[in-house]
Amino acid sequence: MAQTNTVTPLFNDLAKIEHDRNVACHACSLYSLCLPLGLDNNDLVKLDTIIERSQNYKRGHTLFTSKQPFKSLFVVRSGSFKTTISAADGRDQVTGFYFPGEFIGLDAIHQQNYPSNARSLESSSVCELPFSNLEDIGKEMPQLQIQMLTRLSKELAGDKNLMLLLGKKTADEKLATFLLSLSKRFQERGFSATNFQLSMSRSDIANHLGLAVETVSRLFSRFQEEGWIVIAGKSLVIKNTAKLEQLCG
Amino acid sequence: MAQTNTVTPLFNDLAKIEHDRNVACHACSLYSLCLPLGLDNNDLVKLDTIIERSQNYKRGHTLFTSKQPFKSLFVVRSGSFKTTISAADGRDQVTGFYFPGEFIGLDAIHQQNYPSNARSLESSSVCELPFSNLEDIGKEMPQLQIQMLTRLSKELAGDKNLMLLLGKKTADEKLATFLLSLSKRFQERGFSATNFQLSMSRSDIANHLGLAVETVSRLFSRFQEEGWIVIAGKSLVIKNTAKLEQLCG
DNA sequence: TTATTTCCATGATCCACATCAATTATTTCA
DNA sequence: TGAAATAATTGATGTGGATCATGGAAATAA
Structure with missing residues (x-):
């Protein structure tokens, strides 16, 4: 097995996507899947300034838990995450899996604290979007706002399908x-x-x-x-x- | 039972809320629960101009079905509604019940057609918000955009809780x-x-x-x-x- | 390397809730 | 107003998937 590193891998593995910590949105391989899609160059630069790119997290890293105050949205850059919500008695439900280009934390916008928990499933990294900054620049970038609405709406539609799955299948x-x-x-x-x-x-x-x-x-x-x-x-x-x-x- | 009409009703009944078809947002009894909350007076007037207030629908009235093109969001004004999504084989899942001040159709924003069906459960009326108009005026009203995000986020959080209910309870x-x-x-x-x-x-x-x-x-x-x-x-x-x-x- | 823990597979048994069936309310509408 | 249709209740029975139990495989730690 001396050639392991040189042969084409048999299976996709999202953790293997290597991202330069500092790659800007316009140069990011996720561009077409991500939030900036449709923004003009000016806006893109502005958006870039508020994004904090994380280091590489290990498997099991906690992005946030339901006790913590809501501060940021996250976009998966590499790897994958799961989110869960907990019932009062400790049971919990895995509410979603998240892959590169997907948003985590959208269900927190309306309140003080995150309602769920998010942790990495493998070696992963994220782009962090501090929400107050996002709100600020959003005021001058209607296109960004539309993108956000679209994202939320998409997740909502996905969740309705999960309800069908859980309830009827x-x-x-x-x-x-x-x-x-x-x-x-x-x-x-x-x-x-x-x-x-x-x-x-x-x-x-x-x-x-x-x-x-x-x-x-x-x-x-x-x-x-x-x-x-x-x-x-x-x-x-x-x-x-x-x-x-x-x-x- | 001659006094039926004059005694205080024993049970709340949302269909009994009578709304003047033409009551503007600032005079609406739902104001504090509804979208306009937090808008200044100028913006409120602008929002008012794009709202189409429906007549009173009978029980079983279809607001939209999953085949129809997405055109508008709806806010319940009186009465109540249910939304459903259908599997390919015809089974369907009731994804939500909606009461006065609540939005219907938020899961449709990201695509051409509504993904679900919505129908009234009793005598009901709605405010219709044509989405393209909402987008337009949203460009000049950041506060409105925030409100929309908040609404979507709230529904998302509710749906996550429903997933917990369906999956674990x-x-x-x-x-x-x-x-x-x-x-x-x-x-x-x-x-x-x-x-x-x-x-x-x-x-x-x-x-x-x-x-x-x-x-x-x-x-x-x-x-x-x-x-x-x-x-x-x-x-x-x-x-x-x-x-x-x-x-x- | 070995020890320890966590994860996964598979068989045996059980039970919460579905399904089937029959009756009685309630609503609809001619 | 009454007949037909639809919705709701209640009982009897069945079953899909949970739970319990065990052993093996990977991952992790030491």
Whole structure:
């Protein structure tokens, strides 16, 4: 295995995207997926000045928890994150997984403290947008405001679909829907739609889909037996997209 | 029962709020709950010019369906609405109930067509905000933009809580949470937190909570036996708020 | 390297809630 | 006003996925 570093990796891995800590928005590979899309050059420069680019976080790094005061929005730059909310008795629900170019913290804008928790699933980095600064420059950049509304609206629509999934779908349908959602998002980011790494644990997936870990594990095994996927640890290959689509309901 | 019309009604009923079709925002009883909150007088007048106030719709009126092009946002003026999304196979999920002062259609902003369906649950009316107009005047009214972001963020946070409910809570906890959410929203609107009308059917409630109608029916019966509520048809009295709060988890 | 912990897979059992079925209210509308 | 349609309740039965239990595989630490 002496060539490991030189061969094309078999699986996409978002953590492997290397970002220069100081790369400006206009030079960022995520530009077309990210907030600045559609801003003119002047505005882009202005936006750049308020963005704080993080160092590389390790797996398990906490971006914020529900106790902390709301200060910033975050955009994933590399790696991936999960968000959770907690019930009073400690149970919690994984409310979302976030990939490069996606916003974290949008549900906090209307109040003092973050309502959820966010932590990295692998080696990751973010762009931090202090909200008060964003508000300020937004006043002179209607296009930015529209972008923000669009982002929020998109997440809202996604959450409504998750409600459909949680409320109405069977275990099979849930997993199929989840895998295709990941597939689509990898593809949007220029990666393979069929070969990728699952950065989240089985238990995160189970929790997110309203299932038990054991059920998710059995589903993976069965999907593989049926020849729809090949799963080995965190590496996933989708073999039969059409079948999964049909399963979504 | 000759006095029916003259006695104080036993239960709140949002459809009974009568609104003059032409009442401007600054004179509207919903002012403090609604979008215009925080706008200065100039801006308020400008906002007023783009609002189209609807006639009174009957129960079951369709505001929009998922096939229609996105044109407007709506704010409930009187009565109540439900929104649903449909899976490919026809199953659908009630994604929300909307009361006076609440926005409908926020999940549509990012795309061409509404992703959901909205229909009235009783005699209702709305304020219609054509989105392109809203965008235009928003450019000169940063405060309005902030309000919009706040609204979206609030709905987002609510939906995350619904995900927790759908994914993690038991049937008892689901119903308790739902009833308290209604209670709180009635109270915010100046009505009794303990006596109100359920404008939605048992089957809408069941669907929204990811339960079967029969389960909801049995839960209502049991909650009543336990002395926590009194339920008669659509009329609900909450007798033991503390117990319900404890049940939420 | 080994020890320790966490994660994952798979079988056996169980239960909360769905489904099916029948009856009674309530609403709708001719 | 009464007939038909629809919604709600209640009971009997069934089941999808949870829970419990165990052993093996990876990851992490020492």
